[in-house]
Amino acid sequence: EVQMVQSGAEVKEPGESLRLSCQISGNTFVNYSITWVRQMPGKGLEWMGTTTPGDSETYYSPSFQGRVSISGDTSVNTAYLQWNSLRASDTAIYYCARLLQFGESQNHLDPWGQGTLVTVSS
Amino acid sequence: SYELSQPPSVSVSPGQTATVTCSAEALARQYASWYQQKPGQAPVLLIYQDTERPSSIPARFSGSRSGTTATLTISGVQADDEADYFCQSVDTSRGCVFGNGTSVTVL
Numbered sequence: 001e002v003q004m005v006q007s008g009a010e011v012k013e014p015g016e017s018l019r020l021s022c023q024i025s026g027n028t029f030v031n032y033s034i035t036w037v038r039q040m041p042g043k044g045l046e047w048m049g050t051t052t053p054g055d056s057e058t059y060y061s062p063s064f065q066g067r068v069s070i071s072g073d074t075s076v077n078t079a080y081l082q083w084n085s086l087r088a089s090d091t092a093i094y095y096c097a098r099l100l101q102f103g104e105s106q107n108h109l110d111p112w113g114q115g116t117l118v119t120v121s122s
Numbered sequence: 123s124y125e126l127s128q129p130p131s132v133s134v135s136p137g138q139t140a141t142v143t144c145s146a147e148a149l150a151r152q153y154a155s156w157y158q159q160k161p162g163q164a165p166v167l168l169i170y171q172d173t174e175r176p177s178s179i180p181a182r183f184s185g186s187r188s189g190t191t192a193t194l195t196i197s198g199v200q201a202d203d204e205a206d207y208f209c210q211s212v213d214t215s216r217g218c219v220f221g222n223g224t225s226v227t228v229l
Contacts, residue, residue: 045208047218059216095164106153107212110167
C-alpha cells in the first residue's frame with residue numbers, strides 16, 4: 001500500500017523561509033509524480049505544482065510560479081515544497097498526493113498525505 | 123486554465139440519493155475525478171476516470187458523465203457521508219484543476 005507522510009505543522013514569521021517534505025512509501029514504480037495542493041482556511045483545493053523526481057521535471061500552476069519551489073529526491077523518495085520568503089497569505093494547509101496520469105485526458109490524485117498546517121504570523 | 127463549476131451545497135435526507143454535478147466545456151474531452159473531504163481530514167479519492175471506483179470505496183458512490191457535465195451520485199445516503207466533495211480534471215501537463223467544492227448536508 002502506497003502512503004504519503006508529510007512533515008509536521010509549522011509556525012513562521014513573515015519573511016522567513018520554509019521547506020515542507022512529503023515521503024512516499026510502499027511505491028513499486030520508479031517514475032512517480034507528486035503534486036502539492038493548497039487549502040486556505042475554509043476554502044477549496046488549489047493545484048500548486050507537480051514534480052516527477054525520476055525525470056527531474058516540475059510543472060507549476062501560474063498562480064504559484066515564482067513564489068514556491070517544488071523538488072524531489074529519489075534517493076529518499078521525498079518531495080519538497082519550499083518558500084524563500086513567507087507571507088501571511090501563505091497560511092494554509094498544504095497537501096501532497098501521488099499523481100497518476102494516463103495520457104493527456106486523465107489524471108487523479110491518490111493517495112494523499114495527511115496535510116501540513118503552515119501558520120505565518122508576526 | 124479553466125473552471126469546473128459545482129453547486130455550493132446539496133441537502134439530502136438519510137437513505138435518499140444525492141447528486142453533485144461538475145460542469146465545464148473541457149469535460150467533453152477529459153475525464154473527471156471526485157474526492158471526499160471530511161472536516162479536519164485530507165481528501166480521499168472516490169471516483170476516477172468518470173466512473174471508476176477504488177476498491178476501498180463503498181458501492182453507493184458512483185460517477186457518470188454526459189457531455190460537459192460529470193455527476194457524482196451517492197445512493198442510500200448515510201450520516202457519515204456529510205462532507206465536502208470536489209471534482210477534478212486535467213489542466214496542462216501533469217496539472218490539475220479543481221471545482222470549488224460542494225458541501226453535502228445530511229438532514
